[in-house]
Amino acid sequence: MSIHTSYHSSMVGSIHGHGHGHGHGHGHGHGHAYASQSQYLHVGEEIHADQPHGLIPVHHIKNNKNDQYCFDLQHCHHQYRYHQYTKDGLENINPTATLCTSASNDVGDGIDPIGRIPSLNNTGVELTELMEYTLALEYFRRCLNSLRDNFGYSYSNLIDTAITATTTIMEGVVLELIDNGDKAASVILFNMGILCLKLNIDEDANDCFTRALFLARAAGISGPVSIVSILRNIGCIKYRNWELEKAMDAYKEALQYRRIIADELEIASIINCIGVLYFHSPKSNTSRAMEYFKEATKIRREQLFDPNDKEIATYLNNTGRCYYLNEEYNKALDKYMDALHIRRALLGNDHLDVAATVYNIGQTCHQRGDLEKALKYYQEFMEIAVTKLGRYHRDISTMLKCMAQIYHEQRQFDKALSFYEDALNAGRSALDVHPEVASILNKMGNLYYEQGDFDNALDMYKEGLDVERAVLHNLHPNITVTLTNIGQIAKQMGEYHAALKFYNEALDIQTKSLGDSHPNIAITLSNMALVHYQNKSYSKSLDVYQEALRIRRDAFGDSHLDVASSLNSIGLVLFKLGLHEMSLRSFSECLKTRRSILGKEHRDIAIILYNIATIHMERGEENEAMNCYKETFRIERVALGPDHTDLVLTLQHIGQVHLQRGELDSAVHFFKEVLRIQKINVSDTEPSSIVQTLINTAEIHMENGYMSNMMDCMNEAMRLVLRAGQNYNDTRLTGFLLYDLACLNPKSAAAA
Template identity: 55%
Template sequence: MQNDTPSMTTHVPLEVSPVERLPACGHFDDPLVSLSFLNNQGVYYLQKADFKKSIGSFQHALQLLGQRFDPVRIAALGCQDDSCSDPACDSKTCDCGVSRDSYIYQRREYDEGMHHFGEPIQMDMETLSSISSNDEAAIVVFYNIGQLCLLRHKDEEATECFARALYLARSCTRDSPVSPVAILHNIGYIQYRNIELEKALSTFRDALQAFRPTSHKLDYAATLNCLGVLYFHLPKADTNSAMENYSNALSIRRQFYGNEHKDVGTTLNNIGRVHYIKGEYDLALVHYLEALRIRRSLLGKNHLDVAATLYNAGQTFHQKGDLSKALKYYKEFMRITVPKLGQNHRDVAIMLKCMAQIYHEQREYEKALTLYGEALSVGRAALGMHAEVASTLNKMGNLFYERGDFDAALEKYQEGLSVERAVLHSLHPNITVTLTNIGQIHKQRGEYSAALKLYKEALDIQVKSLGETHPSVAVTLSNMGLIHYQNKSYSKSLDIYQEALRIRRDAFGEDHLDVASSLNSIGLVLFKLGLHQMAMQSFLESLRIRRSLLGDAHRDVAIILYNIATIHLERGDEEEAMKCYKETLRVERAALGPDHSDVVLTLQYTAQVHRQRGELEEALDCYNEVLRIQRKNSTESADAAIARTLNNIANVYLQQGSAKQVVSTMSEATRIMKQTGENPDELRLTGFHKYGFAVLFPENAAAA
């Protein structure tokens, strides 16, 4: 370990001005000494953030070397105004984007290990001994100006400086005073933070190829880590390549550092993110918690890298459904970041939204709304019109939708859509989600034309951006098919559902739950068209798929059984209908519990069949079980549903000729109806309720 070649760019920060270390003035006759003085003076002022003096020193060094750099541009580097108004952002465009679920990365507060060669180079004795020409000396100066440009958010100028340094370094007949690997790292880092990921990937691959057998192995590990980060952040993450590079980097770093080093913690944290994106949450937590331990031990409990890992671990607990632990980690993240970054920071807004989501999932709607409101306020202050603001608005819309407050939900969705259209590409998938959510509200209100218009707009975006055969197109077609079904336009509905089925079969094959869903929808339409045999075939194929994929104790299996029973009833085959209803009850009770509303519905139709067959005691048993569940689940002392069940029971007593029970039961039903404010004349002692189908309607709006 001690024999390992030191990195070319390693240096100890200056503690005193280089002027205090200069030789006597007579020695300045040596141009190399003058050059080293100017370079080191520039480095000193750069480390002191005195950019005007720093660039002045570097400019004089270039003049001494006979190198030119645009004087207007170089003078601008010394100005005190940054090109980026957000000090938290490393990108000159301030549009860092959202990188999967780890939004807080790709900015300089949190370390992914991407800027390994981030220090300027002094011309010490070792460096001077490797310089034999003006061009070789210029490599160092251009490299240092590039570092200054990076700090000033002048990425174009930084790239130019590093490119000139790279050209000169590759032209050297012997080892360059600055490694081409270090220069390539900085060029790749600029490309990365400007979200030019493919370019950055190519640059870091070049850096890997530039290593020699004598190169510093820790620098090699840093390059592997950077490649892993880039594979992870690609629009379609290459998780296998990311993991391979991270694992190799971790192995080298542990070999040299042991377990207790910040770079080991960084790599562990990065590996955790790969496991997270693959849905391997337990493995992700193993790496996150070890990274957290190392970072707390070495950096202290209040470091922003500690906060980053807290965020990641909390997010993983959130995905696992351990909401209390997730909330604990989120709150710790806030404790660290708010004092360091300020209340009005984008990451504070993101965390407030994450915390709100936990309360939202726990149905603590008031707490959730308060935090969503804070997230929205902070997000607007930190970001203005931004996709993150739109996301918060959409989540607020979802909450109002779940509460049945469609007016408030519509307002938030429309606000979110306005932001998305202002800041996102016109074909961005988030816009289709919001259009679908708004369409869902219009559908719930029975405003079918308005809903269809929104679904068609969403469909147009999906077809243009994804192609006509993408599974997301099938989802929107299914929404449109349901609208036509509810509007009794059965032929249109059938055409649309069949197109959705074709797309899903082509995309997924025969045995897929989405295929089963389309078959169920087609069966419903065929029944309405009077094509009972074809409907039965569609339902049976859907049942086969769902049983094979979900087992015999799943709600979706029960729904198909229920629909099959309905066809049997329509055909007059009460025996087969009864078998299906009993099987439906078995599945529902196993999947949902004995007191679920689906159980109530199936019991009601089972009782109806018993009545039609004259099996009155069995009918009474079913209705009494319905009554028990309704009374248990009802929060109101007077419930119209209970009154209607009593009405059904009275009808059975009427068929039995039990006049006393008819009178007492109907009296109670009438009393309850009056208490609810509904018309008691609705209750009748004749006829049966018409049976119907089980149709799965979305319970929640889609999340943006």
Template identity: 55%
Template sequence: MPQHATFGVHPLYPQHETVCKDLVIGDDPVESLPSLNNLGVDALQSEDYAAALDYFEQSLRNIDNTTNGNHHATAELMTAINRLKADCCEDENACSSCSGEIGPSTSLPQHKLNYKDCAHDNQRREYDEGMSCCCDPVRMEGRVLEIMDTRDKAITVVLFNLGQFCLHQHKDEEAKECFMRALFLARCAGKTSPISIVTILHNIGYIQYRISDLEKALTTFTEALQCRQFAKDELEVAATLNCIGVLYFHLPKSDTSRAMEYYNQSLEIRKERLGFLHKDVATTLNNIGRVHYIKCEYPHALAKYLEALRIRRSLLGRDHLDVAATVYNAGQTFHQQGDLDKALKYYQEFMRITVPKLGQTHRDVAIMLKCMAQIYHEQRHYDRAMSLYSEALVVGRAALGVHAEVASILNKMGNLYYEQGDFDLALEKYKEGLEVERAVLHALHPNITVTLTNIGQIHKQRGEYHAALKLYKEALDIQVKSLGGRHPSIAVTLSNMGLIHYQNRSYSKSLDIYQEALRIRRDAFGEIHLDVASSLNSIGLVLFKLGLHELAMQSFLESLKIRRELLGDAHRDVAIILYNIATIHLERGDEDEAMKCYKETLRVERAALGPDHADVILTLQYTGQVHVQRGELDEAMDCFNEVLRIQKRNLPENDPSVAHTLNSIANIHLQNGNTGGVVDCMSEAARIMSRAGRSGDELCLTGFHLYGFALLHPECAPVA
């Protein structure tokens, strides 16, 4: 295949040469330069690309002829045109629309969809964020013809139109070279240029964005804004402002504040010039909503999305793809706010609009199926969720092949299986997802660490501590290389490793790791932060196991102070610390202090979790035990009767836990000399154990046993 045409990087003329030459327009209307150019424009707009290129070539030859053939600067352009013509002949099925993808061709993250835009793309398959180019070729007529008094102005127009031709042919580099040459000549002409400098810069920036050269695109659009005196009108400036906002939003290190600044300026101009009911106003509103979303300002995001949606529905109808984009964004926002029913309603509307237009095996259909599955997943409708995840996986593989979005779906399926306790299937899905991630992502990508952590979690749940630690160490190595040694995410992985050593009774190793995690978190967050409180709590647990009760108490009290300051006095995490402090008092034999802490724990748990929560049961059991040790049998009986009530309300009829509580009540009856109560309780307990297939030998009347010390922070759940 012939090599793609290139126009070089040097300008058409060195700056020291004279660029203003008298231009002679021929008398023959067919052979004259304006007619040739305009015929080329007509051919381009009717998609007769070979004819368009012929006319533009003749236009350049006409320019040379009218200047008596004394200038040969167009020779390189002629050579490039011949190459373009060769390409056209070889590829007769060239795409007929300027629908190249804008921006990085990545999978859809939480709030974003992929976009394409062009005025001539009548079958647009993506969504509008206002990052567009001027796709209209320029005719030599009217004011353009009136100011066509130099050879270079004529070349500016033909170069611009050749750039449009290259855009239609998806030849971005060639298009950019045409526009760069046109830009040089337009700058020489200044305000008398037949094509606005801003327009040309806009097209160059558009191409740079389309090929993911975001930094250069930002520089180009910023230059266009600085040349606003050359803009046709303020609407062109508004378009440039919007494009700059899009670039700041999409930069690798997104600058949402700058993006919002430019979006708001664009919106102000557009509302003033176009009114409130215009598609460009809706586009900028939608973009502003995305900035609010990424900053977790969900009420503000939703307000902008719904305003944009109202305009788009009014102007475009209810079945347009741009309507679908805003519907998706609104659904995502409802989802983040926890309004699952409304989110699902919007997701279903997105599917109604897009499936007929994009087909069932489109990337965005797969993404939406995953989003809908997440709703059912969160509602614990596991069968429906798995069905949608499975459908999303099939569509995703068909549309994307081996892709990060496919890995995300696999990890979501792994999470669901994990929550259902099916560790074998969860492990299978996580490993499939990890294989995909390693194939398509950078070796230090954070998604890989998440999946490694999830696989490690399963091994930990199975008691396979060596395998779990190996995976956590691999994740830690990636994080240290990619984030440095003091990033808060490293503290999370260290905490997972510390927990495994704790569960494996390697308390000294656990303590060292937890203390390192605490140092990282204090450096990152300061003293008053919930993650710091969590590390202090974990350190307190290890110190307790090492028998260092004073140090454990100090660590728990520091954690309690932070949690009370940040969470108030009626939060579950506060109750957990109070429970641990009570247990240390009990271990010391200080029953009065233990009882005070247990009662405070009960108050907080009932306020935070409700009177029938499982945490309330454990605290009541400890409280009842202390009452027994103190000889306060009536108070103890009240505690265990309350435990029995909660258990019978929440547990199956034949759960052995109920039998053990009856056993404890029987012991109290025994100390009170109530033989009938002992017989009744023990008989019922024996029946429950028999129905549960358990031995009655587990029951006894020899007193109480100390309940195990609670692990305060919950097991880490999968996070992918």
């Protein structure tokens, strides 16, 4: 008699996935090989793994005031506005003024008079817009030199080396406030900050904006540079560098200033940015974020009275992201559809912002299980994005992986593999050695694992592990997941020593990064205990399972499904050790916990009842065993349906108990039910299980004296064997080869 071992631990033995999903999650997924919980946060997608563009997620809005940045959870545009001087004086700054000098002015080493500062500044702005960054920097430097010479500023050179697209050296500025030179300096520093932003030199940009902020605060809200604009640029930089608390401080201060000025549109924009920061807070405060997004939407709609506004589309998209994370997929779809309608009306059908929303809709459909609709939207994204980005872009790679996942879930393995390979090629071309490449390799490993192709699965996992170790820190959880997957493969191949080696590596990382008592430690310990169990090292297995149980009880208390799983596993080991009474207590405690959480008719309840029945059979307690088997069968019919193959094992045991009791007619009844289910589920080319059931039934008929019924069963068994082209030498009844039956019954179709 064997114990039912399926589901006997907390998904132990399953492959872990760290691909994206849907979601977002940062823990590793358990369950099927295509587990969907996300591990990776793609570069350029700090917001979420589903972000469609590999751009910094900041949307810059430009109006007739000052710079306004509006965060969008999916894409980024950088547009910059500079402060330009008129010749009327340093204090008079007109954001829409025409430049006073052309970019052709010579850059000399002499002292520029104070009157030339507006011209120099505006030329620097023009050169920046023409992407002549080194020359633009020289004009801004001349402005500061002139301020020093005319107003008595003392400062070290702001930038002594020419800016290139990749390197720069910026030195600090020490300014002494004299007369109104501070106002001019704040403008120049602001413009230099914008220049650094264009070059993605965030540290230098932050230095310029911080110094401009000091000067602007001294000038007050009537100064030439908006304090709000400076604060929002600082907030943007802090956000880009994931300094979320500092970004929040900057935006909340900006909101205080803006409420004084009462610019409702900019207030809406700042509120949206604060919502994004709440969205990205360590615990993802989606409820608070949603409040801000809804408030921003309300303000903008009241001010504009225009339903087709691109920023409203941004706010709607962000609200959709919150609903998505809260698994309110219908509400998320409503917001995404509204955003898509606006973006299509404003931008047409082939804009990347439209593609971004199309992707979000597809992803939401994917999460809802509407795979065909999700695939349709993913394909629409590809039609737009490939034209704009080319075949070898990181976002194309991400989308190909998403499409592969759908085919994977549909078990169209050949198609899935083809898309994974395309995703891998695009990812390697766009990213080279990168966590996203490792994610694709992991998913390919999962696919091979599901197909039973352990050699190829192992190759994919090991290649992914090499990538992860090259680009991630040594204690990164993705490395743990991949080590675990490799351990699972080794276990499946019976290489128990190798499996334990990889599990121990994973455990070492987890212990160092999570401590000794984290629930994830219990998962790895359970995997190790299972290896000992399968290697028949039952005492070692028991010790490790008990440690996993201790961790889970400390973390979750007694009433938790993971605790119940550990109790079930311990019951299995105790059964193997012959400690039936202790095993029964462990199973009974597991049963009590699962019933309290899952109810009385869950599949996992049936499994525990089956195991309890098995113990009773081993102890010769047939009545108790029969009661448990029948309750198992009842629950399985409810949970799985009357034709599910899992019912076969339970029915066979019920029939066997009746047989042992001498209740032959009852035994035949249950074996006939087994035969009915097998005929529904078993292929004619592999009839061995049906044949065995027919032989068992024939033997009961013979024992009961029903020879005609016995002959009918054996005739059918022989027909199936011969039709499948198999050897009938193993087709025996009570030890005798039924050769004469084979001669008397020629090949024919199996009985219906």
